[in-house]
Amino acid sequence: MANVRIKCAQTIQTIIEDKVFFAELKNDFGEKDLPFANMLILTALRHWTGLNEILRTFLKKKIPHKHRTAQYLLLLAIAELVFMETAPYAVINETVKNVRAVSDKFLSGMANAVLRKITGDIDFWREKLQIINPLPASFLPLLKGYDTAQIEQIAQSVFEQPRTDISVKSNPEQWAKKLNAEILPNGSLRLHDAAKISSMEGYENGDWWVQDVAASLPVMAMGDVKGKKVVDLCAAPGGKTAQLLAGGAEVIAVDISADRLEKLRQNMQRIGFEEKVQIICDDALDFLHTTEDEAFDAVLLDAPCSATGTFRRHPEVLHIKTTDDVIQQAKIQQQLLENSARIVKKNGIILYSVCSIAQAEGELQIDNFLNQHKNFKILPITDADIKISGLIQNKGWVRTLPYHLQQDGGMDAFFICKLQRII
Numbered sequence: 001m002a003n004v005r006i007k008c009a010q011t012i013q014t015i016i017e018d019k020v021f022f023a024e025l026k027n028d029f030g031e032k033d034l035p036f037a038n039m040l041i042l043t044a045l046r047h048w049t050g051l052n053e054i055l056r057t058f059l060k061k062k063i064p065h066k067h068r069t070a071q072y073l074l075l076l077a078i079a080e081l082v083f084m085e086t087a088p089y090a091v092i093n094e095t096v097k098n099v100r101a102v103s104d105k106f107l108s109g110m111a112n113a114v115l116r117k118i119t120g121d122i123d124f125w126r127e128k129l130q131i132i133n134p135l136p137a138s139f140l141p142l143l144k145g146y147d148t149a150q151i152e153q154i155a156q157s158v159f160e161q162p163r164t165d166i167s168v169k170s171n172p173e174q175w176a177k178k179l180n181a182e183i184l185p186n187g188s189l190r191l192h193d194a195a196k197i198s199s200m201e202g203y204e205n206g207d208w209w210v211q212d213v214a215a216s217l218p219v220m221a222m223g224d225v226k227g228k229k230v231v232d233l234c235a236a237p238g239g240k241t242a243q244l245l246a247g248g249a250e251v252i253a254v255d256i257s258a259d260r261l262e263k264l265r266q267n268m269q270r271i272g273f274e275e276k277v278q279i280i281c282d283d284a285l286d287f288l289h290t291t292e293d294e295a296f297d298a299v300l301l302d303a304p305c306s307a308t309g310t311f312r313r314h315p316e317v318l319h320i321k322t323t324d325d326v327i328q329q330a331k332i333q334q335q336l337l338e339n340s341a342r343i344v345k346k347n348g349i350i351l352y353s354v355c356s357i358a359q360a361e362g363e364l365q366i367d368n369f370l371n372q373h374k375n376f377k378i379l380p381i382t383d384a385d386i387k388i389s390g391l392i393q394n395k396g397w398v399r400t401l402p403y404h405l406q407q408d409g410g411m412d413a414f415f416i417c418k419l420q421r422i423i
């Protein structure tokens, strides 16, 4: 496993230094090493703030920049010692050897000493890693608008491993039995074992698709879409497109990314909806500019965003996204909302959603839109629409947070608002 650990260190270095999502990186771990690599990288990212803090306490001076792969190896080794079941001697031996290979003798000696100290009281360090606040200082400004108790619960949920949810075309009870899954109040199924999704019954036939429970709520909030002409503006990979089609809407799916649209096309083909949907590869803004006024009954704007609401699945967002990203995405969202307003018929709706925890991309975005567009109002979402209570806020929009549905294993953070054109 020597090489797999070096590859993990290089991967995490790319994620942190180049600010990219782990899922976006092409991995070359191979089938045998992939589960180990995924587990190690995600565990380390969930505890990244704490691991760095602990390592700092052991170091008399900073590890030179040119040897930072060795530093990543050490951080991963601490995570592996504390949270995984590998024998400590194997972690220490492999790491010392790997540190030597990527840096020098001095650092490999230091790695040996640090890891032996950690091994001396693993329970102590595990407990410490559960206490250290996992939210880095750079992320705290993104949580503006939440109170201290909420921020504490958000922080705790960083340590939780998310469950896998699926949306079914029909018969949730039957599928829950077949897949040994739990039915959530809105009809999503939560899998107990999601190790081999693509070989599970019903996947190949397109009877269901993977979709976090929170991600299924925007289309549910739209209400009855049967026979409605809907444009899904940022559609790929198509979870919400599939829901719209299952609800009987006439759908145009637009996305800027050809690769992601190909994934959408494959998903629609698997689910049996390929013939029903029109797929357009375009910048949504260009699409809006070339669309005539009042062309649609509804716009689904599942807008590009910081994706900070998905930190349980992608813990790296906590370390790679900053206020600048939110400001940049909020500008794009504002333009997309602004231009969507024109293509919706009178009484038609814009369903706006983002998988962001930052209120600047959700609540504030909508307040700002309504100040500028007196011809729109919020059409309050109801518990009857989304079938999960406790998520609807006073203004009629939905804010989900990672600790909602906690007893069942939480959910992604989403903001969802239904706007109606009244003039």
Ligand SMILES: C[S@@+](CC[C@H](N)C(=O)[O-])C[C@H]1O[C@@H](n2cnc3c(N)ncnc32)[C@H](O)[C@@H]1O
Pocket: 215, 233, 234, 235, 236, 237, 238, 239, 240, 241, 254, 255, 256, 257, 260, 282, 283, 284, 285, 302, 303, 304, 305, 355
């Ligand atoms: C949050 S994902 C959408 C998820 C999708 N609605 C679903 O439910 O499966 C955001 C999508 O927006 C697309 N996107 C980003 N900027 C865009 C733009 N300017 N125009 C159209 N699509 C865009 C991305 O390629 C990405 O597929």
